[in-house]
Amino acid sequence: MFVPIWLIFFGSGLIMAVTTLVWSVRSRQFDDQDRARFLPLSGLTRDELDEIPSTRRGADFVAYMLIFGAGLAAFLLCLVIVLTH
């Protein structure tokens, strides 16, 4: 019973994915990709697009470096244990 249910799930997923892909090709969803990049900016006024942003905040930049540092430390410490055992 497990395999038939899994196959139904797998098959319906595959059919949906292929159908979506075919629809997107036929409806030209992959054309004009450069215009698509700008869609989230639509509706903004020229002033809003040109407004001068705030200056870089040093503390926020440090925070991002802390996250990178913590991730790198976890990665390297684990690597040392993996390689030495």
Next chain:
Amino acid sequence: MNFLLPNEPGSAARRFFLSSAIWLLVGVIFGLIGAIEMVDPDLFPAHEHLTFGRMRPLHINILVFGFLMTAFFGGFLHVIPAVCRTKLISERLANFAVWFYNAIVVAALATLPFGLTQGREYAELIWGIDIAILAAVAVLIFLVFGTIARRTESLLYVSAWYIGGGLIWTFFVFAVGNVVWQAPHGSWMGIHDQILLWFYGHNVVGLVVTPQAIGLAYYIIPRATRTPIYSHSLSLIGFWMLIVMYTHTGTHHLLQAPVPQWLKVLSIVNSISLIVPVFAFLTNVWLPLKDRFSRVFRDVGAKMVFTGTIWYFIVCLQGPYHSLPSVQRVTHFTQWVIAHSHIALLGFGGFIAMGATYYILPIILKRDLYSRLLADFQYWLMLIGTLGIFLSLTFAGLIQGEAWLMGEVVYRVLPELKIYFVVRGIAGVMVVTGAVLFVINVLLTILRKTPPLPVEGSEAETEVAA
């Protein structure tokens, strides 16, 4: 009727955001109780419904289905009409979804502490609640796809792909992972059940939280920084790669179990391959900001979403790394994995959910946040708290892994871990405090009566197409 199911544009999104903030607070309080119990297991000796075994599933389910999903749903109700240049298909139905979905989370809250559970990790909710969640997601699918069908913009922006796909995946992954056709226990037999369970458990992050969070980030970061993404084609390659690669990664949780070898190999290969869609997304949102990085900090919501992408980078380097059998010798069944899941759901999904709330809520309400200062303070509390949880649990996990490889017995290792659990508890207090500030800021932003600000883009529309 008008209060319960108003037709006012943005009302459902606003209510989803408010409920998300409240569920965040409730969920992290349960998490803090669980964290304290790791230091003092007999904290509530006379209250079995407050023991760690009840707190942990409550913490996870409230945060995934209460906090994250409601924030994402609120975001969809704004983003989908915006990128499709149309109105939401039915604001009243969206408001019905708000009440229905919140009733489901209340039902989870009313069952799990009393031991009403299916006992499968991440899939603890009882059958009736499972079916109600599927019904609620079906309503959201109708709202999103109904709105997409009415669009006046012919091209679908990548956010719509991820949000639509994410909702479909949520429905199927939830139904299959919870084995909902096997009422009332919702489980299969033997190792097949574990394969289904980890298909579900891993895909809660990969095919439920990830596409929904990415869909929002793809809209918020370009709009807040006034900078288009690097390549829309690349974003769609990332989307289709996610479909192909993510489905079978869950079995990397079962490398030590008697699962067919081909499935283990497939799960590892797919886990490593996920680096491609991850970097497709990160390239797309990070690269255009190389000369405009300062623009991220202009809006506190955008800053939180951007921070979520950095956590995503860390999470998605760790994931493929510890899917390798040689790494799992050290990390499996240790606190390392708990650290990883905290930065996935709180660091990545949570920061994007909170950022989406702070970015979209003022646009819907047409007024500023109640307090930018409060939001910044909350950001730092949450960030330091999440870092504290991540580092303390990672170190605890590596000590556990090292000790077990050396043949050390568990009862001699546990005292070594206590200090890390204390640090985790302190970090948890910071997260809870941040959640309190979040509720206050969101609530007062909604309740405050101030003259409306000029709405973004309300003046003569600008042609921004290249």
